[in-house]
Amino acid sequence: MSVLRGFLWLLVFLLLGQAIVLWLPIALPAGVIGMLLLTLWFCQRGGMNADVVAVSQPLIAMLALLIMPGVVEIFFVAGRFADQAGAILTALLLGTLASVASSLWLMRRCLPPEPPHE
């Protein structure tokens, strides 16, 4: 029952997010707004709701499963961009490696080292 109650809380915050998105001038997804609201609610009550914790673990473990259907579609539309494939792949591979390198470098310079007790 705890999991279902937690799921209801998630839905309530998702619905709140969907309502707030209507008032925002930019297109942010309702889920992200809901996540921020839920974090704020935890801060305000000074702790987490046990039901939400119970439902969040299996849901987060499912994230990979939930993005899979989107991946399947690529195999069926790849042909449309075949003539651009070289430019697209080079941009994605080199661009991503470069951005990973620069973010790691930036963060290492700016983040203080982790306290040794952990």
Place this chain on the structure above:
Amino acid sequence: MSELSTTLAAVPQAWFATPIGAIGLTLAAYFLGVRLFKLMRHPSWCPPVIIAALLIAAVIALLPIGIDDYNRGAAWLMLLLGPATVALAVPLYQQLGQIRALWKPIVLTLPLSATLAACYAVLIAWLLGAPPEVLASLAPKSVTSPIALSLTQELGGSTALLMGALMTTGITAIFGVEWLSRWMRIRDPRLIGLALGINGHALGTVRAFEISHQAGAFASLGMSLTGAFTAIVLPLVWHLWA
């Protein structure tokens, strides 16, 4: 005999007439993908998601059903993405103390990292002569898929190409973070998590949760901040240029 074969041929259509067929196929492919991933000794260039997606694509190609039949059913499963995103508040709250202590360096580095993630790819593709439609599909490649989809529609890109770009980026980022952090001797899970979340959106975040809870929390933070920042800045910059 022929009656039996016509009845057999009708079975897949009956399965995929309701979402049950697509959901069952997705779950089965997922567990098979995870098992194959373990058998292949955890290759970082081929996460279980890709193996499972290939299995699903093969099944769809073999059975007398189309990708649209599958998508209609799988949409029910993808509905859970909304509540799952909200559930990320739990790891975020658990790491709030750590994040609060580090808010200054994060605020300083994150906008620059998020900007670079979009700029490198667009610049390379532009230099190689890609048309605006392709550039608009590549620009939001490091952003979590719900934000990226609404962004690319606003910029005039292709949704399908964006999904492909998202997956390629996610896998490259996972591989790149693993390889470059070893090369740069970075072991801090907070740093690795942030880099995975900023560059590799949901795929990177899933990988970060496999490393540790802390890395996962920082990855969700990196992913949400990159998403929010890009959602605000990218349309503004794009319309100034175009």
